[in-house]
Amino acid sequence: MLAAPVVMAWYYYGQRSLKLIAVSVLFSLALSFICNRLLRREGSGLTASAAVTGLLIALMLPASCSYSLLLTAVLFAFAVARLPFGNGEKTPFVPAAAGIAFVTVCREASVFTYPSLVYPVVAKSDDAFVAGTSLASMLRDGNSIFGGFSSIIKAFIGEYTGAMGATCALALLAVGVYMLVRYPKKFLIFFGYLSAVILLAALYPRILTGSSISVVMELCSGLVLFGGLFLLTEPYCSPSGKLSSLFFGVTGGVVVMLFSRFGVFEDSTCFAILVMNALSPLYESKRAREATSE
């Protein structure tokens, strides 16, 4: 499922995005190996979940971010959100969300400075770096895109700058359709989440150009779709029942929209996801909770 965002990141942001992804995944695997040694667990620790953590973190950062920022996020994710919980898949919080939340708090300017898509993408510290305007920053300032069809299509295909893997809403929605076929339970969470986001964006727009543009901009901005697809639906951080999954998704959407509107950061999806991770046991039935604890 993560192949689509990776391809889109490479398409829009070029080789640098692939380098960042590769470094992130390799560093994640190395940390996972070290964690396993520290915990004296069997196996090398070179697991798919470790690689996915690295991949998710890279895709949620701008293509112009420094390697130190990327490695800090990965290090935090492993040291704080994975290692204390056994370095496995069963973690109470999504490690990638924790890593991004941490670097957002520490280096907000670096996390929310995205490269322009018109010029070649280089590191933010480079003199040739040209910053672009993201949809999330436009929404924060109350600015709108043009209301025409071409402008909306541009927003959906990722022509506005943003996090590497999160700008192409069309590709992400296609992943959502794949999720419907392959993982129906996960899709229920995403469906509830998407419904809540669309409803709140339409009812309470942050711009003056109308509800439909507001819905498009909210969906395509920041990590809204990406978070709903890949972070909120993490198996051990979300409920397992059908109805509870749906309600979990709806609450997730409401919390994300509240954070977007009242949060101090341009995009606070990761913080909202972490809050939802903490709330997820409340959505489980007593029987399911007992089964999980066993």
Added chain:
Amino acid sequence: MNIDTNTKIRKIIRESLIVKNPVLVEVVGLFPIIAAAVSLKSAIFISAATTVIVIVTGLISSLLLKKVPRFLRVLIYTLTNSGLLFALLRLFTDIAPNETTKLGIVLPLLAVNSFVALHCERHSVKQSVSEAFISCVSSSAGYCAVVLIVGIFREIFGSGTLFDYPISFIPSANGLLLPFGGFIALGFLAAVCKLIRIKLYPHYEEEKVSDVVLTQPTEESEGGK
């Protein structure tokens, strides 16, 4: 001192320093560490203030308060702490006015620090003066060690300095200066403390170590209330 006394003193020191460390095991007195231990300097001030109030209040409780009812004792601890902190604040302001200002409300709030009240209630009031003194000193040492370690960790990795000297080769993450950085540091320290306890003192049972619930007051402990 005979062998029994020595053994008893060693037990008091061992328990209050590591096995029942007030912060890492009993989880008391967290507020100053989480909120204000963001540098070595602030950690030193918090440690100094806490040590003074714990020792003085502990000695007073052991000397004078054994026959006073519990609800009055807690009030007396707070009043004693307030008096001591008033003097300490004046002293700290003279020594380092900037650092004292940075600590803000944290230093005055040490007057109601749960660590002091709990320590006096659990140990000092039931011990002789010498035992209470040793217990207070070792317990303060356990508390101060944690405060200092957290302060050093957060200053190095949060501000990229140590005692205001810049450390250029470590990238700073100023998020660690926020309260969640303090919680994370304490979490890892608690894990290390548990590891040390298991390695050095495996005979201590888990449930006895983390017993932080005050026992029900009895006639004896209430001093004939």
